[in-house]
Amino acid sequence: MVSVSVPQKGKPRFPTQTPKGSPKYQNFETKTSHAKRSPAHAQDHIMAERKRREKLSQSFIALAALVPGLKKMDKASVLGDAIEYVKELKERLTVLEEQSKKTRAESIVVLNKPDLSGDNDSSSCDESIDADSVSDSLFEVESRVSGKEMLLKIHCQKQRGLLVKLLAEIQSNHLFVANSSVLPFGNSILDITIVAQMGESYNLTTKELAKNLRVAALKILS
Amino acid sequence: MVSVSVPQKGKPRFPTQTPKGSPKYQNFETKTSHAKRSPAHAQDHIMAERKRREKLSQSFIALAALVPGLKKMDKASVLGDAIEYVKELKERLTVLEEQSKKTRAESIVVLNKPDLSGDNDSSSCDESIDADSVSDSLFEVESRVSGKEMLLKIHCQKQRGLLVKLLAEIQSNHLFVANSSVLPFGNSILDITIVAQMGESYNLTTKELAKNLRVAALKILS
DNA sequence: GATTACACGTGATGC
DNA sequence: TGCATCACGTGTAAT
Numbered sequence: 001m002v003s004v005s006v007p008q009k010g011k012p013r014f015p016t017q018t019p020k021g022s023p024k025y026q027n028f029e030t031k032t033s034h035a036k037r038s039p040a041h042a043q044d045h046i047m048a049e050r051k052r053r054e055k056l057s058q059s060f061i062a063l064a065a066l067v068p069g070l071k072k073m074d075k076a077s078v079l080g081d082a083i084e085y086v087k088e089l090k091e092r093l094t095v096l097e098e099q100s101k102k103t104r105a106e107s108i109v110v111l112n113k114p115d116l117s118g119d120n121d122s123s124s125c126d127e128s129i130d131a132d133s134v135s136d137s138l139f140e141v142e143s144r145v146s147g148k149e150m151l152l153k154i155h156c157q158k159q160r161g162l163l164v165k166l167l168a169e170i171q172s173n174h175l176f177v178a179n180s181s182v183l184p185f186g187n188s189i190l191d192i193t194i195v196a197q198m199g200e201s202y203n204l205t206t207k208e209l210a211k212n213l214r215v216a217a218l219k220i221l222s
Numbered sequence: 223m224v225s226v227s228v229p230q231k232g233k234p235r236f237p238t239q240t241p242k243g244s245p246k247y248q249n250f251e252t253k254t255s256h257a258k259r260s261p262a263h264a265q266d267h268i269m270a271e272r273k274r275r276e277k278l279s280q281s282f283i284a285l286a287a288l289v290p291g292l293k294k295m296d297k298a299s300v301l302g303d304a305i306e307y308v309k310e311l312k313e314r315l316t317v318l319e320e321q322s323k324k325t326r327a328e329s330i331v332v333l334n335k336p337d338l339s340g341d342n343d344s345s346s347c348d349e350s351i352d353a354d355s356v357s358d359s360l361f362e363v364e365s366r367v368s369g370k371e372m373l374l375k376i377h378c379q380k381q382r383g384l385l386v387k388l389l390a391e392i393q394s395n396h397l398f399v400a401n402s403s404v405l406p407f408g409n410s411i412l413d414i415t416i417v418a419q420m421g422e423s424y425n426l427t428t429k430e431l432a433k434n435l436r437v438a439a440l441k442i443l444s
Numbered sequence: 445g446a447t448t449a450c451a452c453g454t455g456a457t458g459c
Numbered sequence: 460t461g462c463a464t465c466a467c468g469t470g471t472a473a474t
Contacts, residue, residue: 041461046453052298052464053451059301066308074449076274079281082304086288089311096318144377146408153375153413155366181403183417186368191375193415195405266446268468274449275466296464 138189139217141210145198150175154192154213158184159220163192169216173209174199360411361439363432367420372397376414376435380406381442385414391438395431396421 064070064078067085071077140155152175154166163182170177175196183191204212286292286300289307293299362377374397376388385404392399397418405413426434 042454044462045455048463049453050451055298056301057451059298059305063301063305063308066305066312076277076281076449079278079285082308083281083285083288086285086304086308086311089308089315090288093311093315093318096315144407146411149408151405151407151411151413179405181405181415183373183401183403183415185366185373185417186371189368189373191373191415191417193403193405193413195407195413263446264469267470270448271468272466279466298464 139214141206141213143206143209148198149178150196150198152192152194152196154190154194156190156192156217158188158190159217162190162217162220165216165220166192166213167194169213170194170196173204173212174202175209361436363428363435365428365431370420371400372418372420374414374416374418376412376416378412378414378439380410380412381439383442384412384439387438387442388414388435389416391435392416392418395426395434396424397431 060075060078063082064073067078067082070081138155138157140153142153142155144151152170156162167177167180175198177194177196179195181193183193185191282297282300285304286295289300289304292303360377360379362375364375364377366373374392378384389399389402397420399416399418401417403415405415407413
């Protein structure tokens, strides 16, 4: 229950308006040791401090409004819960961002042609597959994701038994083939297009999947 | 209610440890109007207040540590920047969550065009598409040439009569279809792969061909 | 009564 | 010089 502070009569919890007129009379005669201050200055000081406090209180209220599930409206509780909330938000954000990286943003990966769109992955460009050994053999993988379906395009050299091998590898990666097309192109090229259902436990990046497929395809050539 | 304050010694900004030992002696003799308090109680009160303040200050520090790019360590600034930061985190989270929902559940994820503003209804059919989404409509063309064959890949929105229109356009561009595959992908995406023989008089660039195909496809939506 | 929390006035300090 | 910020002690409610 996030309730705003109830208006008090005697002592407002969060004073919306300052009293402004407080007829306080300083004890002007007791200048004990140090000449303290000019009365006008003292009043200015008081007012400034009031303003500062009110600003802080308003910020507290504003912060409390952003934190869901606040039980106590304590300053300490507001701060503490806000701290935990920020931590939680950060955590969720990093998780989601990581997940998003895996599926969406760079879900088009073309092997053997890294210079397709100039879109360079700065963070996880670690596994640069040794394209040297297979630079002569054509093998490109491209994938797109829509919902729980994946569209997989493989453009490669025609090899005997390649399709079965690829389909087996796909299935062992928790991708279940729903539709496929194999088009011969030229003399020695196959253009394979596959629509597959992504299993619940599928969690590979496109790059990882492409690597697996390529490795599977390379085993035939040995 | 002019409170007499005792002079303090140090003034730590964020006191890490409380002084604990302040030998303050109240003016016990002046019970002006109200018998104020027992001295021991007063000391307890002071200590409790100190503890509370320190707790708050520590929370301020902890909160400030979570907010990146903090310039001022003001209490007001910490609160204000924390508020803005929480808002920003929330915003980014909702955006990412929405995006994730769209990717996992249904709808279309347009690759290579991450900035989709069109919020399309997932359940409804694709017969009512306003002009805004038309211009952003997914339509990607990719072509490869091997000898006198062309491999043509078209990734686009599913439209009634689209395939015939495309094939007609292809043929009118001196490309003669030898093989074709049309795979539905998701609810409203078609992935078309075509192998065509390039006629003798074919002399278009890929870009021109893609443009012709796109224009032909757009005519259906009118 | 004891504990907790708050706003207030105030002196000190740094810019 | 002010001006802003701070921690402090204190009175006062509410729990």
